[in-house]
Amino acid sequence: MKVSADQPFQIVYSLFEHEYLGYLFESFVVKVNDKGNLTYMHQNISSKNAQEFDKGLDERDYELIKQMDQMQQKAVFNHFQKKKMKPNEFFLKVFDKKTGDKLLQEEIDRYLERRRSKILSLIHGKMLFEMGKDGEPTWKQITISEEKASVLFHFRRNEENTHYFPTIKLKDEKVHFYQNDSYLLCKDPAWMVVDDTLFTFEQEVNGKKLKPFFNKKFILIPKNVEETYYKKFVAPLIASFDVYAKGFEIKSESHEPKPVLTFSELASAGQTTGSLFGDTNNTNGNGSADMSKILFELSFKYGTYSYKADKLKNVSVSVERHEDDYVFHRIRRNSVQEKNFIETLSNTGLQLKSSRSTLNKTNALSWLNDNLDTLREQGFIINQQDSGEKKYFVGPTKIDLEIMESIDWFDIKAVIQFGDYQIPFTTIRKHMLNKTREFKLPNGEYAVIPDRWATEYGDLFAFANEDDDKLKLNKIHVSLVKDLKDSNNARVEMTRKLEKLMDFDEIEDAPFPDKFNGTLRPYQQAGYNWLEFLNEYGFGGCLADDMGLGKTVQTLSLLQAEKEKDNGSTSLLVMPTSLIYNWEMEAGKFTPDLKILNYTGTNRNKDHEQFAQYDLVITSYGITRIDTEILNQFYFNYIILDESQAIKNPDSIISKAVRALKSRRKLILTGTPIENSTMDLWSQMSFVNPGLLGTSKFFKQEYQIPIEKKKDEAKTRRLNALIKPFILRREKTQVAKDLPEKVENIHFSDLSESQRAYYDREKENYRGKILDLIETEGIQKSQMMLLQGLTRLRQIANHPAMVEENYDGDSGKFEDVCHMISKALGKDHKILIFSQFVKHLKIVEKYLKDENITYSYLDGSVKDRQAEVEKFQNDDKVRVFLISLKAGGVGLNLTEADYVFLLDPWWNPAIEAQAVDRAHRIGQKNTVFTYKFIARDTVEEKILKLQESKLKLAKNLITIEESFVKSLSKEDITKLFD
Template structure:
């Protein structure tokens, strides 16, 4: 009969017994009468038409209907009925014994398992719905079944006597005994059990298997004969005891309930010989493995972690007596221990875990405190070649105390109750030994972390003279000590002042000497303070500011104070030959009272006793290399190396020479402390603070190889921490607010001997020629000759190749320019290079191509002017722009440039200013640093001097080369060609 969905109805569920499939469920919509009662009008519904009754159906109903559809005979056989037989015929063939084959038996098993799973799902969801037994006439609401809201409990009884054992279950619901036998009770589902008793549906605690209740529906008990009781007890009762509550008479049940005791069993897993591709034994043993096996002990019983059963039962027979030992395990607690070990790198929760023997004992020692705190024991199950390994607690305590000139080191190493001689322990660690013999003949493994954490600082320690076993550490290793202190690896006692070295910005402000004539910018004053602080603690330092930030003036401020504080001492400044004149000029400007000796040239007096009459000796790396036997005899106050990358190769002659020099203090100056690799750093650091980074071989092993080959970030961090207090580097971008809009520097270059010879020949020729022409009336010819001569001399001052294509020698100015270009580019800056000579730009261009440095280029012949400008402005890879004066003096906007190199002096400084303003103009966010390259003892230097004098008199009236020439007097001409 159809049910009207627009009228009141109710969804109900009914169960019935199928001939072959057992108990099945169906869903129905039942019409309600005027009093709200179920009527005889009902309609079977499926998932397909359930939406017609959506006003009375919820999500649970939809899921129940879907599940019930899936267990109807048509749906259940669909997968197996490949020949499309009628459902009844197919089921009869599968279930009737006379027709069963092995294949049919397997199909029957699959069908029954699937139905059992579906029944369990339905019964779990049907708790709050109405359930009925279907009548024989198909009435779905014949008899209602009450679904009991709480779970019943089952107690299994065993009563043993001399002849047999009686076995039966009893059921309780809400603590009341339930009478369920001989009452027509039946099981709807077996796994888990759902039992109908007197139209009430019961479920059970502990998910009782219905097959254990089924035999007793119409039977009081089962009898187990004496002859099979031991087998029955072992196979059946032990399993029953493990899962359910049992009451017994005639045998004993002992229950163990306690906290689990975790034990890590440690055993050998020997390596096997490897076999090559032809199956031959290579004879190479794999690294020996150790196996961790987590187990839990409850009283006298031990269980492996991967055998995670809630209870375990063992049967003990003593004569004719039986005792069942039931252990109730705390799986949540066991999981906690397993998760803890996994978090420490030992994933043994689901079984064993292996690692190399070295790693295994290392792991134990490193984690022993945590294991002890949780009560996790370790048990060794094997010995290695008669060795017994120590598995106790290992500790290392290092204390470092500040003394006047060094740190005192106190260290204790303990394995369990044994304290090990630190002298012996350090030797083993330095040799890379991993095992140490204890007094009780156990062998302790030195933790790998101790090698990692303490390897460097132990290698830098020095044994005190006459105090064997007592160690000291040089003060310049303060940063390494502070880094270890930060990681709670050592205890460090420092004075408040020395703590400031971690951040030089908090260093005290020191007064400048009255011998210093000038003003330091704020960042330069900070650099001076830093050098003064290092001076007080006898630390060497590396001033590594960007090019153009004033390393020279900061150093002179320091030397001025040394003259004031240490009158009578002498400092030595070693540099490339080309910089000596620059230093001399800067010293005269900022420290005019300093007595300076220029110790260079073939006429130098090779006698170190003369040094004592001066405050500062300036010399070159070349002279230092040649005269090292003389220089090393004098004890200097300061030894300062400018452009210290000259000693980046520790095996070079110059490096081996300067390391022999003796002084109170050492300082190096460089804009590029690292040019090629990490060893550059070692060589320079070793000069200023001997032993700071250990020996050369040890440094390669501890730092260079891990950093350059493996990019080891931990080693990079540790190395940075060690050198940080002794290197002060400020980038141009960092101190931009302290810089004026433009910083102009004059870079003096020294001619090479070949260049000087070529220059002198041309100068002599024109001097004689012009002197002859001076006697001739009129100046036009004289002016032309002078202009031609001055131009050639200026070109020779740049590079003789500009005059003579066959010239094969070098140029002092080119060496300085190329060095500074490389420095600028390596620091990530952009530079404009101006020259009024296209041939000069061509020489620089050739260098850039050789070095594979990309560049933009602009001269009078350039067609794509704007494209070249755009490349320089927008392409970060284009850092160099070569520009000829006439082509680039006007009309360009090059605001990306931070440096301007003027390769040759121009007659009119206003033209120079125009070139500078290509970079320094509206829109420029960078401070611009200008370098004017002037070759010493040439017409360039003399033109500069004349310019200053003429400009002071005539303002900017001199605007061309011709007008400049015309303004020269005979005295001026003689000075230019002198």
């Protein structure tokens, strides 16, 4: 019968007993007659249709309906079913008396109990009924008591047994519930229905304690089990409820709590770790403190009684037996004070779980020694278990350091004390390096080196050297000394000049080379000053500026200064083959005074004595690997590695090759000092400053694993401090004020071997055809053939796969483009990638898909241009936009991009400029860096030169390839195909 929401109605809740699920509730709306009485017209409602009756419901009604929905048979079935079956089959199987699933039954019961408890906490003031057997929801109304009941547990002990039963009172009246159709509606906490009245208890009681007495007047406890029963059942009951006892005594007592912190050793085991010197020996007869555990346990002492701090209770009960008599000592506990004691431990760094805390030995005893005075002031009693077997030193520890700058190193004076005993620095250092932090004091106690010493002095112990009973530290560890000084862990005497290395902005201007052809921007001048400072102190360095900030020009200024200071010193510059031409061009532009030897090619002169005739020898990593034995016969002034991530793997052949070379100073250049792992950093920094980061084994154990696997921030800070003086890194956002709004770069790429062979073959073929045609038909009638040939050669220069689908070789430019994409994305840049060839974009698109790089795409076939633009502009995950030059060169606003890659040169530079201006326009907040990729010794490089010589044409905005071709003379065409 449907009830109209427009007519008077009442929400009611009806209770019924399910065959398997126990007591359930349902919600109904019942029509109300003119006299305000409930009628027989009713309708079941659920969360799905409750909104129809919103005017008669409040927030509690909606929550009640929701909870009741979740209790229905179908809801339970859907929540717990594991296999496809019908609800009736599920319940018959799960609740079968012989073969049923007991564990699942218990889980279902817990599920329903949680919802019963929630419903009963909200039901006050609502209309509750028992449902009739015919499904009538308002069969019998249940009164919901506003008052709560009390319970008193009775125990009567005699010579043979103990009788146990409860009495319940509601409104000062005894509640009779024995065998009179009363029932327990919810167990935890208990809710009962007696004489059609629903009530719960002032002090929450579990219904399991009451359930037996619905059908029993009392429970009898036999004499032979009474002691166990008294301790496990009666004592907790006395602690929580009112109890009337006859035959045994209950004493209530009150004492002030005393916190007792007990510590004991759990285990001890060896451990193999790397040391600074690659040692694996880790034992000295004292065991490894790192693998041992100390267990702390907190308890509270009340008079002669002690209770663990795992559960905070208002009352605890201890059972005492004297022959045949029992006394229950009811101890009232001070839970507020106990919480304060626990909070004291927490504030000092000891977090308890179930009254316990387990720390490795070094952490534990460090914590204890650091906080001993505070704990004792707060009233803590500190106990050590099993102290007769192995007693640990608990007391003050101190390390007193003095560090003084000498000519080439730092001198160290150290006094270390454990209580009254002074321990040599060398002894502590040996234990620290071998990870054996525990040692025996003269009085027989075992001391453990404080854990904080590993944090505060760990690098000092690792990097200090013992020389003739004196302690020294290499000056490359200047940051370590500065850190000890700033943290007040050492008294330091160091020159202000050396201290300035920690902040390169404070380094004074160095004399600038007279014959440097150009002017450095302010941040580049600062970089030059930094390089000269390292030079003066004999340090190596890593110039790690972001792409496009001028690492090349800063390095060239240093080399020019070296020439002017000591004409005759020769430096070696190693780089990827693809960058050699770039360096030659930049050196010719800025430092034309430098004598440069290009030590590459199959016909190179392999006489190392020739190097002395030059200021700079330029070579590739490949040649260095092949000619290591030749190169290491010469002592260079500087060895400089560009794109030094090439030696990120310390075990690679090229890493070993460059380490075999000899020089006065070393310098590395890279925009990505770390590509995959912190070990990349170790390999490169150990090349420029050997010993700075210890052995690779030591570095892995002390830094790589803690930083990469354990996310150890303290280790990260320590590593940063060590390398900070020797790495200079500026990102373009940091120096934007020193930069023009747009920085243009040309990136020259070498063709791969297979690509070069393909290109030369096609060039010769078209050269003959075109020049013959010009001779016979003239330039005007040769333009189509010329355009066809130039287009094919330009495509091959990009990637031969653009003209031959089955080409299985590689492409030098494509590899460079992929590398540059990876580098830019690694620094969270957004990139526009333009090409006039859709086929070229498709090749790059495949790479992006293979690398799972999200991108936008636009060529002439894309219909919804704006959707692609908005995706790139608004989605931080979309960081690459592939754009056809013709489709996207104009009309787009892409100010989220700060890098623009031009994959192939356009005939008209003005068109390229328009493409760049998609990002470089009003609204752009960052400096825009453009990279034009040119395949060296191809028609692309020649087009670049023609662009410069025909700048007038560019200014006239030539817009089509044919116009450019028409402007070419026979001499121009001949140069293109030379």
